[in-house]
Amino acid sequence: MSALSVxxxxxxxxxxxxxxxxxxxxxxxxxxxxxxGPNGAGKSTLIGIVTSLVRKSSGRVQIFGHDLxxxxxxxxASIGVVxxxxxxNLFLPVIEVxxxxxxxxxxxxxxxxxxxxxxLRKLDLWERRHTEMRLLSGGMKRRLMIARALIHRPRLVxxxxxxxxxxxxxxxAMWGFMRxxxxxxxxxxxxxxxxxxxxxxxxxxxxxxxxxxxxxSDIATLLGELxxxxxxxxxxxxx
Ligand code: ADP
Ligand code: MG
Numbered sequence: 001m002s003a004l005s006v007x008x009x010x011x012x013x014x015x016x017x018x019x020x021x022x023x024x025x026x027x028x029x030x031x032x033x034x035x036x037g038p039n040g041a042g043k044s045t046l047i048g049i050v051t052s053l054v055r056k057s058s059g060r061v062q063i064f065g066h067d068l069x070x071x072x073x074x075x076x077a078s079i080g081v082v083x084x085x086x087x088x089n090l091f092l093p094v095i096e097v098x099x100x101x102x103x104x105x106x107x108x109x110x111x112x113x114x115x116x117x118x119x120l121r122k123l124d125l126w127e128r129r130h131t132e133m134r135l136l137s138g139g140m141k142r143r144l145m146i147a148r149a150l151i152h153r154p155r156l157v158x159x160x161x162x163x164x165x166x167x168x169x170x171x172x173a174m175w176g177f178m179r180x181x182x183x184x185x186x187x188x189x190x191x192x193x194x195x196x197x198x199x200x201x202x203x204x205x206x207x208x209x210x211x212x213x214x215x216x217s218d219i220a221t222l223l224g225e226l227x228x229x230x231x232x233x234x235x236x237x238x239x
Pocket of ligand 1: 013014015017018019037038039040041042043044045046
């Protein structure tokens, strides 16, 4: 079963800029999948469409078989997202950020409270539960967004450059956490521009550039090809 299936997806923004052109993508349930690409490649646009924050121009998207156009609520309920940029009410205390999201997805209040405590403890934020979001460090904010993304127990979690700009210690803690939720059966899609991150975490990956999927592969094959290519380039390099 596919966790995510994307067919001939295109996006042209209102200013006429085309950010995605005919993107096809399949991510199997249970996979840890990386979408690797440079800045401006179209990663966040793709994720925006999949999570209903950005309107597509054409194409189709299914989440666990639920078409985003035909069954938007079922599709949305299956996804948790850690966006690259988060610009909502920074005066909300940590615990409320998580509980509001639970409310949005209809998780009963009592159940939401116990899940929130578990998640915030795991992400080392429980002591900060009454702290307003604006007072958190960058790494804490990102961990909070992870707790928020997981509160309704989605089967697919999408993280858009979650480790950009966080220090190495927190990056490794976040890698461990992502591995753990994947091991529990949650499908993970991670965007990154760090090849080493994809290499260390993922089973499959796609490379996106200029709004097109350039390659899709399992990690071992792709790294083999990249190394070969580097090798060939080295051979060709002028002395
Ligand atoms: P990535 O996440 O891979 O860095 P994005 O999806 O954010 O790439 O952006 C892809 C391209 O679309 C970039 O050239 C970006 O400038 C452009 N873009 C993103 N959002 C908008 C928008 N709202 N209007 C116009 N162009 C946009
Ligand atoms: Mg982006």
